[in-house]
Amino acid sequence: MKLTVPTILTLLRILLIPVLVLVFYLPFKWTNFAAAFIFALASITDWLDGWIARRYNQHSAFGAFLDPVADKLMVATALMLIVQKHPTVWMALWAAVIIGREIAVSALREWMAELGQRAKVKVATVGKVKTIVQMVALVCLLYQVPFIGLPIFTIGEWLLAAAALLTLWSGVAYLRAAWPTLKDERNL
Template sequence: MHRVLAAWRAVGQESLNLPNFITLVRILLIPFFIILFITPTPDRSMSAAVIFVVAAVTDMLDGYIARRTGQVTKLGKLLDPIADKLLVLSALILLVNVDRVSALVAILVIAREVAVTGIRAIAAGEGMIISAENTGKYKMALQVVAITLLILEGTDLGELGNLHLAGIVTLYLSLVLGYVSGGQYVWSFWRQVVAKGL
């Protein structure tokens, strides 16, 4: 436990740079999304979709700025995936609530995210950071597309085509990629932590 606390103290000493600030903005947008979509109407669903997409875009923006300006920090590496999980899981739970996503799919997604978060926490306690693989990034992109389509199903844009089917198929693809990337996290954790006898 003292190793975990020491790691968090070290992370907390880093300055709140622009990429990390953008990540915090993403987290702050989540309650507004929830308020709008917890009782969806066509107008509220459209507004919720806009907020969701804006929040998702900040995910790409903070990472790009951090890499471009050399502001990649331990705080950012830990905070960014947490913000992503809060955004996606909040949306999935609300979509289950309005019967657009099955509870089983949401449980499988949540189980994967909890497992990966646990692995990252253990690694952080050992002073190591396990960064996201490209597969995980593709998974996140597909999740954003799927969830956006499913949110928009309840708006006038639903007349453009079968948004529900498109959203569900995309969500299933993201689920497959999610478990592939989860396996990559386990392998990376094994190489960095377990195999070194830490």
């Protein structure tokens, strides 16, 4: 297996997960900035690896498998850290919706791929918008403190709620696209 630049960026994103956790728990004032920066860097590598793969035709089966795994691991880790630090009903609910949808859609995509119908559950525009809103929300929630008078944490809370709602919307869209295949008894 040849490692491409996009796959290296994806592996870097996975390696940043324990760094994020460690930095998040360090007892210094600057850790919120560092945690937000690490997550933002990971988010940028997510976009960058896809762009490089498309632009320079550096696709690989390993990269196609690993990229969504890295994304889900980073997002789930950030959500767990945030909920642990801010254990409110709403924060836990939004995190559960986002993580639950990611698991459900991953299982749906795997099942549809097994049936040769993966194209029916490809990433849609609403999923891409959800990802952007979610990443910005998580950066804000990790950063936490007001910035130039803006209530960054509150903005992050509202964006996370919006991301959770977009998550539900996109999850329903994927399920609707797959439903004819799922209800067909011949696919059991």
